[in-house]
Amino acid sequence: MSTIHKVITENKLDVNHLFELAQKSFDAEIICEERGSNVYYFWVKEKSTRGMDITLEDYGVEIRNTGLSNKADLMLTNIITENILKLVNGELINEDDEKITQFPLYSEIAIKDIMKNEARTIFILSRENNEISIFGPIRKTYFGRKIYEALAKYEKDEFLLSQKMEELILKSQYHLPDYSYGNILQAENGETPLILKLLTNKADYIIDKYDYILVEQEGKNPIIITNDDLNKILPASWSLIDEYTVVAPVVPENEWEVFVKRAKSYDTFDDFMKNGK
Numbered sequence: 510m511s512t513i514h515k516v517i518t519e520n521k522l523d524v525n526h527l528f529e530l531a532q533k534s535f536d537a538e539i540i541c542e543e544r545g546s547n548v549y550y551f552w553v554k555e556k557s558t559r560g561m562d563i564t565l566e567d568y569g570v571e572i573r574n575t576g577l578s579n580k581a582d583l584m585l586t587n588i589i590t591e592n593i594l595k596l597v598n599g600e601l602i603n604e605d606d607e608k609i610t611q612f613p614l615y616s617e618i619a620i621k622d623i624m625k626n627e628a629r630t631i632f633i634l635s636r637e638n639n640e641i642s643i644f645g646p647i648r649k650t651y652f653g654r655k656i657y658e659a660l661a662k663y664e665k666d667e668f669l670l671s672q673k674m675e676e677l678i679l680k681s682q683y684h685l686p687d688y689s690y691g692n693i694l695q696a697e698n699g700e701t702p703l704i705l706k707l708l709t710n711k712a713d714y715i716i717d718k719y720d721y722i723l724v725e726q727e728g729k730n731p732i733i734i735t736n737d738d739l740n741k742i743l744p745a746s747w748s749l750i751d752e753y754t755v756v757a758p759v760v761p762e763n764e765w766e767v768f769v770k771r772a773k774s775y776d777t778f779d780d781f782m783k784n785g786k
Contacts (some may be wrong), residue, residue, distance in 0.1 A: 510627060514590065514614070518569040518599030524549050530592045534584065540646070551589060552646040556581035558678040560646050563589065569599050572662040576627045577643055579675050583620045587613040620682025621668070628671035632660060639737075640718065641750060643678070651718060651752035655740075665726070681750050688713040688756065694723070707731070708757070709766040716755035721781070724772045738775035744768045 528541045531551070538730040544562070551558030558579040564571040570593055574586055591612060594601060615623070634641055635657040642649045656677070663670040691714045692707040703720040716722075718732045722739050724732040736753050743749060744764050748756040760768070 512574045513604055513689045514572040515602050516593050516599040518597040522565060522570055522593060522597050527592055527596060531588050535588050542712040551585060552624045553581040553585055557646050558582060558675055561586045564634040577631060579624060580620050583615040587615055588697050590614050604724055612716045625667040629667060632670060645678060645682040647682045651754060653752035656752050677751060682752055685715060685756055688715045711760055713759055714757040716757050719752040724769060726769060732772045732776045733778045733781045734772055734775045742768060742771040
């Protein structure tokens with residue numbers, strides 16, 4: 510679900526100058542981050558669902574949008590693209606190697622269609638899959654069967670379905686408390702290590718999707734469960750934001766004790782240790 514455009518040019522792009530020009534002509538704050546060798550990620554603060562990135566290539570510049578981009582992302586792409594062309598005097602081509610001469614790159618009508626079509630695709634895929642994850646500016650957003658069921662009431666209204674999916678992504682990116690991810694551990698598992706999250710009742714957490722969740726027991730081995738098991742027994746004070754992201758503040762001790770007791774019924778510690786993981 511990515512869309513790539515290329516600017517063919519022999520001139521080198523000054524990314525800092527590009528950022529300055531784009532910010533002057535955009536009505537919201539833009540963030541630019543270098544996220545790899547010659548890869549620059551742009552997003553609109555508090556508004557982007559996916560952001561967009563450019564890569565400096567031998568032939569010129571690659572411009573990339575990903576699935577579930579929203580209006581802020583695509584309007585930003587319009588501005589970035591037009592300013593790149595001004596700075597390097599290049600030729601813009603699409604994935605079919607066709608030259609593009611009409612601008613903006615994404616019209617208002619095209620943006621609405623893209624958002625509706627991509628929301629529909631994710632909606633259908635989430636019905637069949639336990640996990641679909643997308644990267645946003647701040648963190649991942651997860652889709653799956655639970656999200657499908659929550660959004661099913663909007664299935665016949667593509668615009669509303671798209672709107673609700675965008676709201677979910679924006680909530681997961683910008684509207685969660687400033688909690689840490691806490692202790693993340695790694696266990697050997699052949700060539701692919703397992704990522705484990707340790708839960709205690711000593712700090713506020715944002716819980717992501719991991720291979721296993723470890724629940725602390727005072728003076729005992731930790732309880733080992735999966736994210737799916739965790740979602741079945743969340744304390745009342747915790748909030749499931751999407752398919753897997755959980756806002757988990759410290760809870761009263763009696764609530765934590767109930768949670769630990771419920772977690773024991775899903776404990777896989779013995780099997781985990783037996784398999785040498």
